[in-house]
Amino acid sequence: MYTETAMLGLDVPLRASERAYRQLRGEILNGFLAPGAALLEVEQAERIGISRTPLREAVARLIADGLVVGRRGRGFEVTDISVDSISELYELRQALEVQAIRLAAIRRDPTPFALLREGFVNAPQLLEQGDVGVHRYYGLIDELEDAIDVAVGNPFLVGALRAVRTHLARIRRLARRNPLRLHAAAAEHLLILDAIIAGDPSLAAHATHIHLHQSLQSVLAAIDEGSATVAN
Amino acid sequence: MYTETAMLGLDVPLRASERAYRQLRGEILNGFLAPGAALLEVEQAERIGISRTPLREAVARLIADGLVVGRRGRGFEVTDISVDSISELYELRQALEVQAIRLAAIRRDPTPFALLREGFVNAPQLLEQGDVGVHRYYGLIDELEDAIDVAVGNPFLVGALRAVRTHLARIRRLARRNPLRLHAAAAEHLLILDAIIAGDPSLAAHATHIHLHQSLQSVLAAIDEGSATVAN
DNA sequence: CAACCACTCTTTGTATACAGAGGCACTTCG
DNA sequence: CGAAGTGCCTCTGTATACAAAGAGTGGTTG
Incomplete structure (x- = not known):
């Protein structure tokens, strides 16, 4: 293992x-x-x-x-990263994550998600603690992704998802997220988590759809306003 | 080009x-x-x-x-192909194709799809013409897939879709489809095509969902009944 | 002065030689 | 007779040497 x-x-x-x-x-x-x-x-x-x-x-x-x-x-x-390619990546990401979350809500063992829920409930306080807190918050997200992968139990789907996450890691680098967005994202994750724990695939899917929409908007906005800075 | x-x-x-x-x-x-x-x-x-x-x-x-x-x-x-892996592949396929069809219905240039529609209208007659007809029918499906890829215009999504199609090609080999299924599939494709031409992403998505459901059922049934023969 | 051709240099594409790791069979000992 | 250990042998992993293709540059000619 x-x-x-x-x-x-x-x-x-x-x-x-x-x-x-x-x-x-x-x-x-x-x-x-x-x-x-x-x-x-x-x-x-x-x-x-x-x-x-x-x-x-x-x-x-x-x-x-x-x-x-x-x-x-x-x-x-x-390979370079264009704004167009970001939107395109999110179109793929949405298809994969919505499906993954839906399946996770159906097949999940509730225990690990209930544990993760504790962490996301405390996320707002975590995000007040500067860089270390933010870093630990990202750690929570990694754990959530791992838990979802396990719950889905589909190598094809999980493999495609991992490929998308690889590209996302590059995008995150050039779009530093603002604190407000992080707080909102934590709340969105909490809703997704609740839907998974409740075994409600439809709610989980819709919540994920919304979350990814907001995430993309945030990334595009961050790149737009920071383009001069990023250009270096 | x-x-x-x-x-x-x-x-x-x-x-x-x-x-x-x-x-x-x-x-x-x-x-x-x-x-x-x-x-x-x-x-x-x-x-x-x-x-x-x-x-x-x-x-x-x-x-x-x-x-x-x-x-x-x-x-x-x-790599070997288990029945489990077929269902898993279809879970990924559904996520990708539904998204692709939805986007195709929004972004399509209607012309190539209108042309393809002619072909699928004549599909029933084609399927009566033995192996050559069936082969030409599969050619139509290839053309449809290409047209969708072009309409989607998203390298990430299309790339993932192509990967799935690679595995599907192996699965088709061990699940010879029956004529009844081919006729039904042609009708389903026609509905999807109409939805794309009409620019109705919701209808296109639902029609694709149904089509893939029926396709998976057919494949699993074919493998189930033919397992002794396939084992050879 | 401009355009075209040829040459050279850089960089990839391929073959082969060598080393190390793992498996299998045989032998030997209990 | 069974089990464990050892040795051989095959196959992968890596390095290096060689060949060929493309691009850039310089010269020459119209």
């Missing part, structure tokens, strides 16, 4: 291609490798400290993830 | 890894490589006539597609 050796501190027995994949993926997600950045094979292979063969395997996986695109003759580059 | 050299008869200037990917993918989809079949690198590389390096790249893509899984220490094997 554990993935690789993730539970332990052991990262030594990891394949080189796996290390390269995780490192590059992380660097793309946290913005170290910015959209449009060129990836030269030899350059990246030397930087990571491996040869070109496992690096190519890592890049191939990144292409499959949609984080990297191959340029015709001139290597690869990190 | 053409992909690679697909339009021409030229397959010479294709990369070895690309050739290997297409060949293996095709062989998995058409059943030549059955679920559970082991893929040995040297063996497959020799068979296709390339070295191990591009073959590994091809296998990596197949793993990303979910058509192949890596066994801990002993190579790779073709």
Whole structure:
């Protein structure tokens, strides 16, 4: 019930291609490798400290993830994020999350969600505690997502959802959320949680629909007003 | 507006890894490589006539597609299809197609759909013409899917949809549809088409929901009754 | 002065050689 | 006779060497 050796501190027995994949993926997600950045094979292979063969395997996986695109003759580059692509991603996200939440509300074991509910009830206080509080709030969201994935129990659906979340992580970076939105989002999550616990798929689906609508509006607004700042 | 050299008869200037990917993918989809079949690198590389390096790249893509899984220490094997996984795939399919159809109904240029409608009106006669007719009917469905993809205009959503269709192709192989179902399906497609042309996203979504429900029931029934035959 | 052609350099695509890990069978001991 | 340990062998994982293709640049010619 554990993935690789993730539970332990052991990262030594990891394949080189796996290390390269995780490192590059992380660097793309946290913005170290910015959209449009060129990836030269030899350059990246030397930087990571491996040869070109496992690096190519890592890049191939990144292409499959949609984080990297191959340029015709001139290597690869990190995919960029347009405002259009954000709206498009949310169209996919909505379809997947509404379905996932609906199924979770039907199939869930209520216990983990009841536990999570406690956390979201206390979210407003958490969000008053500065960056650490916000960080712990995001931790709650991760737990909620994991609980939903377990409740859904559908590898295809969960896999598609994880792919969407990968892209969302990049978007969050360029749209710092404001405190008001975080409080509102916490309330929305609480409603979703209640619907899941109550076993009400219809309510859960509608609440998710609303939540994602608000989320997208917030992200687009944040990018719009901060575009000059983000442009750096 | 053409992909690679697909339009021409030229397959010479294709990369070895690309050739290997297409060949293996095709062989998995058409059943030549059955679920559970082991893929040995040297063996497959020799068979296709390339070295191990591009073959590994091809296998990596197949793993990303979910058509192949890596066994801990002993190579790779073709993923198998359980009845459970079919229902799970349909849960994902429903979420994606309902969303896609809804958006298509909103954004469509009516012209190509009106053209397709002619084809589906004549579908019943087509289905009386034996295998060639059935084959042409499937061609119509492909055209419909392409038209929807264009109308949706969302790379994320369309990409997810294409991934689902890949797995569906394998499922169709082990569930020969009966003529009655094909006639009913054609009628359902006609309703969806009318809703798209009318620009009625709600009707289109509901019609798609029903269509997929019936489709899944038909597939599960076909597998149930034919299990002894399929087992061969 | 501009346009076209050729050459070179960079970078990817492919093959092969080598090393390490895991499994299976055989043998040996209890 | 059964079980456990050891050794071999196969297969993957990685590195490196080589080939080919594309792009950019410079020169030459009209």
